[in-house]
Amino acid sequence: MGDRLVKHSPLHDPLMIQSSKQYEQEPVKQIDWVATAKTGKLQAKVYERQNLDTFTLMLDLSGPLGNGLHARYEELIQQAAYLVSYLVKEECKVELFINRLDADNKVDHLRMSDGRKQLRLALVRLAWINESNRFVASKRFGRIIERQKHPHAELIRIDASFLKQMSVG
16 A cells, blocks of 8 residues: 555554553553553553555546546446545545546546545545546646645555556465
8 A cells, every 4th residue: 555654554553652551441452551550540542643644646537548438447436435434444544536627627636535424525536426526637736736636645656556466466
């Protein structure tokens, strides 16, 4: 899933423990045993969120040559929906770019956010994609993303090369 700076979960990085709080039914592995020993009451770890939990999804529905609609565009849409669902479930912030033009002739962009509302908005945007939309060529789309994406977000490209990776892996 994209190029990550680290291989472990940025949401539960033991180096990013912010503080402790009174234990309230968290998983056992989140118990802060040092704080529990100091206070005499069961304590749970509170993690500090990092920039590594923000993702930019770039959905390029162009064909392998970079223009026209890809023959397997429905599979690309399904992969984007899965990734948005997964990342939102993991409490990550997600922004979505689709290489189609909206009513204002701008690239379809769902701004960075998180939670169930973001998931719902992303799934609706993905459901509205159809063959009669106007699409931006891959090269131009890539340049637009580099200028507009959230500066600290990890970029995940979902395009024709993504399908090749799926069939090989």
